[in-house]
Amino acid sequence: xxxxxxxxxxxxxxxxxxxxxxxxxxxxxxxxxxxxxxxxxxxxxxxxxxxxxxxxxxxxxxxxxxxxxxxxxxxxxxxxxxxxxxxxxxxxxxxxxxxxxxxxxxxxxxxxxxxxxxxxxxxxxxxxxxxxxxxxxxxxxxxxxxxxxxxxxxxxxxxxxxxxxxxxxxxxxxxxxxxxxxxxxxxxxxxxxxxxxxxxxxxxxxxxxxxxxxxxxxxxxxxxxxxxxxxxxxxxxxxxxxxxxxxxxxxxxxxxxxxxxxxxxxxxxxxxxxxxxxxxxxxxxxxxxxxxxxxxxxxxxxxxxxxxxxxxxxxxxxxxxxxxxxxxxxxxxxxxxxxxxxxxxxxxxxxxxxxxx
Amino acid sequence: xxxxxxxxxxxxxxxxxxxxxxxxxxxxxxxxxxxxxxxxxxxxxxxxxxxxxxxxxxxxxxxxxxxxxxxxxxxxxxxxxxxxxxxxxxxxxxxxxxxxxxxxxxxxxxxxxxxxxxxxxxxxxxxxxxxxxxxxxxxxxxxxxxxxxxxxxxxxxxxxxxxxxxxxxxxxxxxxxxxxxxxxxxxxxxxxxxxxxxxxxxxxxxxxxxxxxxxxxxxxxxxxxxxxxxxxxxxxxxxxxxxxxxxxxxxxxxxxxxxxxxxxxxxxxxxxxxxxxxxxxxxxxxxxxxxxxxxxxxxxxxxxxxxxxxxxxxxxxxxxxxxxxxxxxxxxxxxxxxxxxxxxxxxxxxxxxxxxxxxxxxxxxxxxxxxxxxxxxxxxxxxxxxxxxxxxxxxxxxxxxxxxxxxxxxxxxxxxxxxxxxxxxxxxxxxxxxxxxxxxxxxxxxxxxxxxxxxxxxxxxxxxxxxxxxxxxxxxxxxxxxxxxxxxxxxxxxxxxxxxxxxxxxxxx
Numbered sequence: 001x002x003x004x005x006x007x008x009x010x011x012x013x014x015x016x017x018x019x020x021x022x023x024x025x026x027x028x029x030x031x032x033x034x035x036x037x038x039x040x041x042x043x044x045x046x047x048x049x050x051x052x053x054x055x056x057x058x059x060x061x062x063x064x065x066x067x068x069x070x071x072x073x074x075x076x077x078x079x080x081x082x083x084x085x086x087x088x089x090x091x092x093x094x095x096x097x098x099x100x101x102x103x104x105x106x107x108x109x110x111x112x113x114x115x116x117x118x119x120x121x122x123x124x125x126x127x128x129x130x131x132x133x134x135x136x137x138x139x140x141x142x143x144x145x146x147x148x149x150x151x152x153x154x155x156x157x158x159x160x161x162x163x164x165x166x167x168x169x170x171x172x173x174x175x176x177x178x179x180x181x182x183x184x185x186x187x188x189x190x191x192x193x194x195x196x197x198x199x200x201x202x203x204x205x206x207x208x209x210x211x212x213x214x215x216x217x218x219x220x221x222x223x224x225x226x227x228x229x230x231x232x233x234x235x236x237x238x239x240x241x242x243x244x245x246x247x248x249x250x251x252x253x254x255x256x257x258x259x260x261x262x263x264x265x266x267x268x269x270x271x272x273x274x275x276x277x278x279x280x281x282x283x284x285x286x287x288x289x290x291x292x293x294x295x296x297x298x299x300x301x302x303x304x305x306x307x308x309x310x311x312x313x314x315x316x317x318x319x320x321x322x323x324x325x326x327x328x329x330x331x332x333x334x335x336x337x338x339x340x341x342x343x344x345x346x347x348x349x350x351x352x353x354x355x356x357x
Numbered sequence: 358x359x360x361x362x363x364x365x366x367x368x369x370x371x372x373x374x375x376x377x378x379x380x381x382x383x384x385x386x387x388x389x390x391x392x393x394x395x396x397x398x399x400x401x402x403x404x405x406x407x408x409x410x411x412x413x414x415x416x417x418x419x420x421x422x423x424x425x426x427x428x429x430x431x432x433x434x435x436x437x438x439x440x441x442x443x444x445x446x447x448x449x450x451x452x453x454x455x456x457x458x459x460x461x462x463x464x465x466x467x468x469x470x471x472x473x474x475x476x477x478x479x480x481x482x483x484x485x486x487x488x489x490x491x492x493x494x495x496x497x498x499x500x501x502x503x504x505x506x507x508x509x510x511x512x513x514x515x516x517x518x519x520x521x522x523x524x525x526x527x528x529x530x531x532x533x534x535x536x537x538x539x540x541x542x543x544x545x546x547x548x549x550x551x552x553x554x555x556x557x558x559x560x561x562x563x564x565x566x567x568x569x570x571x572x573x574x575x576x577x578x579x580x581x582x583x584x585x586x587x588x589x590x591x592x593x594x595x596x597x598x599x600x601x602x603x604x605x606x607x608x609x610x611x612x613x614x615x616x617x618x619x620x621x622x623x624x625x626x627x628x629x630x631x632x633x634x635x636x637x638x639x640x641x642x643x644x645x646x647x648x649x650x651x652x653x654x655x656x657x658x659x660x661x662x663x664x665x666x667x668x669x670x671x672x673x674x675x676x677x678x679x680x681x682x683x684x685x686x687x688x689x690x691x692x693x694x695x696x697x698x699x700x701x702x703x704x705x706x707x708x709x710x711x712x713x714x715x716x717x718x719x720x721x722x723x724x725x726x727x728x729x730x731x732x733x734x735x736x737x738x739x740x741x742x743x744x745x746x747x748x749x750x751x752x753x754x755x756x757x758x759x760x761x762x763x764x765x766x767x768x769x770x771x772x773x774x775x776x777x778x779x780x781x782x783x784x785x786x787x788x789x790x791x792x793x794x795x796x797x798x799x800x801x802x803x804x805x806x807x808x809x810x811x812x813x814x815x816x817x818x819x820x821x822x823x824x825x826x827x828x829x830x831x832x833x834x835x836x837x838x839x840x841x842x843x844x845x846x847x848x849x850x851x852x853x854x855x856x857x858x859x860x861x862x863x864x865x866x
Binding site: 214215216217218219220222223226227229230231232233234235236237296300301 | 661680681682685686691693698699700701702703704705709713714716717720723724725727767
């Protein structure tokens, strides 16, 4: 982009260069991000410690992974899945039930099971959960792709998934014994003291961004999202696109469910409604991250990189407020304000760029 | 007339960042005068119109209205002073009645008014725009697009404006609707109103305008009396150089084996199944007004419009496209008439627009090949005289003419053997128009079979090698090159059964 804008860059100072190469939205968001960090570091003693930075990113990881998945749906112009937390709820019940099942035939009948038995159990439970997530995603994607309103479809699906999960688990906590095969994902760390879930978040963020930028599929996501009719006219139908994107979002939600279950060795359908994140509601939290990251609700504009940064941003603010002793109500309020703020900034910037045309 | 100036703008400049839209332009209009405002896309017409109407307040220069210096702070202020703009895009509320739309602003009627009262009040304004036969209680979206444009004007007239600005009122209209608009403009003039008429259709300018102001690159030419000029002189003023013949020369065509045979295609809006052939190297024209069914035929051939039946015989294969993808895969391109709706991804870079139909060919194993994409889109951009340096810019920032070139140019990426184009030059300035015609002709000369549907009578007379004409879903006739005069075509597409004295429905059965 830089060499093609035809302006010679030699006579521009640093700020002019930035203004030329980046959209105002990116500048505002990055500026805000830096501001929060600087303010956080100066006002809060423990903010910029290695331990706290790790905590921030770890806290961002679970919601962040879900938000990255949801970003595909949003970018492709299919709005949001309002069923994110219910997909996770059904997945976590499925996973925990299978983890707790009697798989001891692979190990000695009494005493502790072998590592390979634990891993086999984990892999079976993991695979089954992913299959269920694929089905839930494909189902919603197909209905949206056929022309169903995403809000109605996913609200309906949310009730369905929550109902199934609740029925299956008798609305009880499903727990399983430690040691189990999901501990490495839930609480383990292979690289020094960096939690594996943080590593997974970073890997997923990079993979998602590379997919969007450099694959045929990624390009189609943007095109269909930017203009569905033109997408159809140039041979890119939303039907397949909606299914693929919903599957991605759904699988990401299931992955988060598995990781969370691995942390607490149990599952309950309400885990993602009340015990999670600052807002207490996973779906709203995830949508907030996508919005604060500056992705267009209408689709076609944004990236998963923005979503990842949005997750860390929200997590930072949350963390700062915790360190300064704010209660959860104030933190929910902060998240709400951030959504409103980002929507306003986004609308103003987009309108500003139109006027210049 | 001109000595009694109503509105006068002198030395108007306006810049948007680095782009200077107007450079000391001057504009004037007298009482009861129709002033044409013409210029290529990007010449500054829209900016000037926005300044006159109070939409754009950030200009420099003098603005005199009714003998006083004015600087309107908002469109509402300009409207109260008597300056009204009919925008290109309709701003009617489609689900409300005609009368309700006319009095949408709520002035001129009591706070609480019955529908009957509104209807009665609306009637004179409708008569003024030539819609006296329309029931004011009708829901607006039941009217034709042309009628809706007239309703829009009626709404403006209800405020009794002194200056009415019509921004390309006929751009989306067929021939008969356009004539109604022109008649209305003349009536307004007779009642002493001043009208600023912005249009790309030069024949209309000559039909109704008293004087013409030409804008070129943000500078204005002194207004000239329309009677002192002809089309060529006007085009020369707009471009700054002589255009020569806008339509490229036709070459003789040997029609042996058709590239494409259409059999019994029967889309909605067409009364009986139709069949025709397209030969390599020819441009086939589908002539007809809005609603004649020509758009539906092109759409059905590529699966973007539903068809009740029919097949395409192409490349030894017999098939019917059920979605555009089916046609694209076989090398059949369809450029629709509405580039903003389904022709362009306005928010995405021009490069992505140009490669959109051919993502598969620029990628391997699901990965995009950036170098290949850049090479092929640069080549196509140059063919369509779009500056390759602009490839990373959003398509939305381009002018209408350049947008149309990108909308059409993207289809070169699939190296199509059959190219279907609906309204190739709608809302496109003269210079870009000539380029588009030349490109279509070059493609035909290289062996492509091209079908063009158009409601523009000049275009449909001069571009194609052969014509099939349609009137309200009925195929009227086939015209070979030697029969293709504007008069012949116009008769077939406007009033084909006049001589025979039969109704359309009879012909259909």
